[in-house]
Amino acid sequence: MGTTLFDKLWQEHEVTTLSERQSLLYIDRIFLHERTGSVALNGLLERQRSVRRREHAFCTMDHIVDTLPGRGDDTLMPSGRDFIVATRHAAQETGIQLFDIADADQGIVHVISPELGIALPGLSLICPDSHTCTLGGLGALAWGVGSTEAEHALATSTLRVTRPQTMRVSFAGLLGEGVSAKDLILFTIRELSASGGAGYAIEFAGPAIDALPVEARLTLCNMTTELSAFTGLIAADRKVLDYCVGRRYAPQGELWDQAAQHWQSLRSDEGAVFNQEHSFEIGSLKPQLSWGTSPQHCVDWDDAIPHASDAPDALASAAWQRAQDYMGVTSGSQLSDYALDAAFIGSCTNSRLSDLQLAAAYLERTGHKVAKGVKALCVPDSGQVKRAAEAEGLDDIFRSAGFEWREPGCSMCFFAGGESFGKGVRVASTTNRNFEGRQGLGVRTHIASPLTVVASACAGHLVADTTA
Amino acid sequence: MTPFTQHCGVALPLLRDNIDTDAIIPSREMRTVSRSGLAAGLFAPWRYLDADARTSNPEFALNQSEYSGASILLAGDNFGCGSSREHAVWALMESGFRAVIAPSFATIFRNNALRNGLLTVALAQRDLDELVAWVSVDPAANAIQLDLEACTIESDPEKEKKVFSVDPTARDMLLKGLDEIGLTEQSMDLVSRFEERDQARRPWVYLGSD
Ligand code: SF4
Numbered sequence: 307m308g309t310t311l312f313d314k315l316w317q318e319h320e321v322t323t324l325s326e327r328q329s330l331l332y333i334d335r336i337f338l339h340e341r342t343g344s345v346a347l348n349g350l351l352e353r354q355r356s357v358r359r360r361e362h363a364f365c366t367m368d369h370i371v372d373t374l375p376g377r378g379d380d381t382l383m384p385s386g387r388d389f390i391v392a393t394r395h396a397a398q399e400t401g402i403q404l405f406d407i408a409d410a411d412q413g414i415v416h417v418i419s420p421e422l423g424i425a426l427p428g429l430s431l432i433c434p435d436s437h438t439c440t441l442g443g444l445g446a447l448a449w450g451v452g453s454t455e456a457e458h459a460l461a462t463s464t465l466r467v468t469r470p471q472t473m474r475v476s477f478a479g480l481l482g483e484g485v486s487a488k489d490l491i492l493f494t495i496r497e498l499s500a501s502g503g504a505g506y507a508i509e510f511a512g513p514a515i516d517a518l519p520v521e522a523r524l525t526l527c528n529m530t531t532e533l534s535a536f537t538g539l540i541a542a543d544r545k546v547l548d549y550c551v552g553r554r555y556a557p558q559g560e561l562w563d564q565a566a567q568h569w570q571s572l573r574s575d576e577g578a579v580f581n582q583e584h585s586f587e588i589g590s591l592k593p594q595l596s597w598g599t600s601p602q603h604c605v606d607w608d609d610a611i612p613h614a615s616d617a618p619d620a621l622a623s624a625a626w627q628r629a630q631d632y633m634g635v636t637s638g639s640q641l642s643d644y645a646l647d648a649a650f651i652g653s654c655t656n657s658r659l660s661d662l663q664l665a666a667a668y669l670e671r672t673g674h675k676v677a678k679g680v681k682a683l684c685v686p687d688s689g690q691v692k693r694a695a696e697a698e699g700l701d702d703i704f705r706s707a708g709f710e711w712r713e714p715g716c717s718m719c720f721f722a723g724g725e726s727f728g729k730g731v732r733v734a735s736t737t738n739r740n741f742e743g744r745q746g747l748g749v750r751t752h753i754a755s756p757l758t759v760v761a762s763a764c765a766g767h768l769v770a771d772t773t774a
Numbered sequence: 775m776t777p778f779t780q781h782c783g784v785a786l787p788l789l790r791d792n793i794d795t796d797a798i799i800p801s802r803e804m805r806t807v808s809r810s811g812l813a814a815g816l817f818a819p820w821r822y823l824d825a826d827a828r829t830s831n832p833e834f835a836l837n838q839s840e841y842s843g844a845s846i847l848l849a850g851d852n853f854g855c856g857s858s859r860e861h862a863v864w865a866l867m868e869s870g871f872r873a874v875i876a877p878s879f880a881t882i883f884r885n886n887a888l889r890n891g892l893l894t895v896a897l898a899q900r901d902l903d904e905l906v907a908w909v910s911v912d913p914a915a916n917a918i919q920l921d922l923e924a925c926t927i928e929s930d931p932e933k934e935k936k937v938f939s940v941d942p943t944a945r946d947m948l949l950k951g952l953d954e955i956g957l958t959e960q961s962m963d964l965v966s967r968f969e970e971r972d973q974a975r976r977p978w979v980y981l982g983s984d
Contacts (some may be wrong), residue, residue, distance in 0.1 A: 452886035501852035557978035723802035
């Protein structure tokens with residue numbers, strides 16, 4: 307019987323078993339940010355513990371720092387400065403590498419870790435942030451933890467982990483024109499439900515995955531936490547190796563050859579048995595749009611919003627009704643019936659260079675501008691993404707179409723307490739969570755792909771681009 | 775961490791599926807680099823009609839007198855999904871909660887709870903429904919008794935105690951109130967030996983001290 311990719315990664319990092327289901331795992335890389343990482347670093351300092359291997363720990367400023375041009379330590383969030391200063395201080399005290407506000411490589415944690423070669427295939431990586439699963443797209447064993455667990459990893463280079471079960475989700479067929487990895491993961495969440503991955507490490511496989519560019523794989527794995535999964539994984543292939551080679555913290559020369567050879571063995575064996583398997587034919591998948599307040603509340607963009615009475619049970623029915631009330635939408639209507647107030651291209655899900663290229667190409671091809679009355683924002687994920695986009699002139703395209711062009715960070719992916727869209731505002735957003743209040747009190751978030759968001763921004767209402 | 779052995783308290787039903795950590799404690803309520811000062815922000819989006827003015831929503835159970843002093847939360851499926859913020863656990867504990875009973879939990883939330891002494895009990899829907907029915911009759915009088923030693927829940931004396939299962943290592947940690955970091959620090963020789971072996975196998979992992 308073959309071994310799954312997940313089991314190989316688990317074995318490779320197992321220091322010792324603690325019980326039937328729990329092991330002490332070695333943690334190769336730790337990444338922190340000023341929102342939850344500051345608490346972990348402070349906790350460590352308070353208990354007079356040190357970072358056991360500071361060369362394996364990194365920190366960035368992304369969550370609270372403003373994304374407005376000319377930003378500094380002061381933030382629109384009232385006490386944001388305290389987080390920034392405390393994080394900087396703790397990073398200095400513990401001697402870990404910080405990508406500070408003015409650093410050329412500053413950016414969203416899950417984006418800069420692959421960019422810098424800190425996340426690599428086969429490495430275990432944790433961060434006190436639920437979207438750490440993004441890095442499974444490189445074939446890394448990466449998952450989100452709490453602050454106390456992050457402290458544990460900093461102090462001991464290990465974590466006590468309960469072994470999840472394994473699931474494989476296979477996709478047959480190829481994504482059509484204008485349909486992206488974002489649509490694929492929204493569809494998967496809609497099919498398996500927001501708790502469908504609970505207790506599982508999910509490997510994505512099949513022809514549709516093989517065909518995905520590396521950045522799209524990161525988008526796909528980013529939202530496995532929206533399935534409540536332990537993490538998502540895609541076996542590293544040639545594309546991933548080509549992506550990683552030469553990055554700052556990636557091995558060089560002979561060490562690279564040795565690593566690359568090893569990484570190629572990190573895939574599920576023929577005949578490997580998973581605890582659960584699903585397969586979907588996605589050749590005719592349409593762009594997805596969320597209508598409610600859970601990522602599982604999605605429909606094909608031109609389908610009607612479902613009736614609460616069609617929900618599987620009473621609890622779900624009440625949840626659907628509450629979601630529709632919050633979102634100001636009614637069952638039976640279509641999402642294209644709703645006028646848009648704002649559009650947001652940003653977040654660790656969907657604001658890498660390839661996402662920006664796609665959205666900008668739409669603007670160039672159609673010549674469309676942002677519709678009157680729509681506030682549109684484009685927030686590149688990192689300093690590297692921003693510079694690469696500017697070198698191609700994408701910033702000009704966005705600006706002249708009516709988008710604001712921002713500094714890198716999480717920005718309005720979530721409401722930190724500072725900048726928000728405002729109560730009742732309907733936003734088409736490339737982010738990953740449409741929870742009540744996620745983007746600010748009363749904000750109505752519709753999650754979608756960058757192409758759908760840019761097309762909607764220009765149309766002035768929710769719509770997918772079907773002209774591609 | 776606070777040990778958990780037995781607890782008897784008022785239970786508050788909040789029967790929604792997928793209660794996410796943004797709802798348990800919104801990011802805007804996490805104002806300082808600290809683990810405390812979070813209680814007033816617990817369930818802020820639901821418990822206040824206007825969160826800024828702190829106008830309470832009388833329809834929300836947390837604001838109703840019969841649930842005052844509630845220390846056990848009864849919730850829907852996939853409790854604690856979403857953001858990894860440990861503040862969700864800290865806010866619950868600061869507000870007096872010692873246990874959450876739900877059909878299932880999001881993994882990060884459950885791990886965070888365990889590390890702080892908040893008991894999470896995954897209970898079959900049918901058993902949970904029975905607890906809710908019992909509590910709803912008279913929340914203040916119909917308390918629930920949790921025993922982690924025996925892994926039982928006692929409610930209606932007419933009914934049998936409900937038995938729940940919990941991971942043995944987690945149970946041990948909770949019962950003794952163990953500090954996990956301290957525990958692992960006792961195995962650091964194992965970690966060093968692992969690193970020696972591993973460095974030969976995966977030398978590219980070790981970035982070498984500067
Ligand atoms: S961009 Fe959004 S989802 Fe990603 S790390 Fe930042 S806040 Fe979290």
